[in-house]
Each structure stands twice: as structure tokens, then as C-alpha cells.
Amino acid sequence: xxxxxxxxxxxxxxxxxxxxxxxxxxxxxxxxxNPAAPxxxxxxxxxxxxxxxxxxxxxxxxxxxxxxxxxxxAEAQDIAEKGYRLVFNVGRHALNSVPHLHMxxxxxxxxxxxxx
Numbered sequence: 334x335x336x337x338x339x340x341x342x343x344x345x346x347x348x349x350x351x352x353x354x355x356x357x358x359x360x361x362x363x364x365x366x367n368p369a370a371p372x373x374x375x376x377x378x379x380x381x382x383x384x385x386x387x388x389x390x391x392x393x394x395x396x397x398x399x400x401x402x403x404x405x406x407a408e409a410q411d412i413a414e415k416g417y418r419l420v421f422n423v424g425r426h427a428l429n430s431v432p433h434l435h436m437x438x439x440x441x442x443x444x445x446x447x448x449x
Contacts, residue, residue: 336381341433345379355409359395360402362438371441372410372417376402382434385421403438412440418448 335342343349344363351363354374365373376399382388388396400419407413417440422429 334381335379336433339381339431339433341375341377341431341435342381345377355402355405357398357402359398362402362406365437369437370439370444372412372439374406374410374438376406376436376438378434383432384423384429384434386423388434399436403436406438407440410438410440416440416444418444420448 335346340349344351345361354362354364356362359379360376361379362374362376365375378395378399380395382392403419404413407417417438420437420439421434422437
């Protein structure tokens with residue numbers, strides 16, 4: 334199920350343009366329009382889930398596919414060997430601005446710690 338007014342659902346449906354990275358049966362990965370690093374790709378499920386807090390046991394297979402999509406993105410973007418960060422943000426204090434589950438794949442340079 335997708336949500337009519339959700340920007341990521343619109344991207345998944347092809348109603349809003351994006352720069353694709355990888356597409357699978359249950360996920361879609363595209364380049365962030367405001368990248369925080371040289372590589373910044375979002376992996377979203379094609380199914381609308383509001384955020385990581387809304388994930389349940391029934392989503393295990395989908396989460397596994399999101400992880401394998403992220404690993405494929407890292408390989409395709411040539412950051413797999415040196416390292417990358419995977420991030421889920423939940424809520425406004427985490428600066429989650431789109432209420433659709435998404436994972437950030439961030440890399441391409443040395444990432445500091447702690448983030449934020």
C-alpha cells in the first residue's frame with residue numbers, strides 16, 4: 334500500500350522524479366537531493382511504513398531486503414570496502430522530515446563519531 338500524499342510514495346510510483354541507484358521488487362534506492370556526504374542514497378520500501386518505530390515482526394523480510402539493497406548500493410557506489418553508515422531516523426528530534434521508512438546509506442569520505 335502507498336499513501337497518496339507521501340513524497341516517497343510518489344517517488345516510488347514514478348510521479349516525482351528521482352535519481353535512481355537500485356530498484357528491487359520491494360525496495361527503491363535513490364540519491365538524496367541534499368546529500369550529507371559524497372555518497373548519500375536513501376533506501377525506501379515500496380510499501381508505506383511511517384518510520385522504524387512502525388516496524389514489526391511481519392516486516393522481517395522487508396528489512397532484510399532493505400539491508401541487501403543498501404549493501405548493493407555500497408558496492409555500486411564503490412564505498413563497500415572503505416566503509417559506510419546506515420541510518421534510520423525516527424521523529425522530529427532526529428530530523429526525520431519524511432514520514433515514510435527510509436534508510437540513509439552515507440559514505441565516500443571518513444565519517445566522524447559521534448554523528449550529529
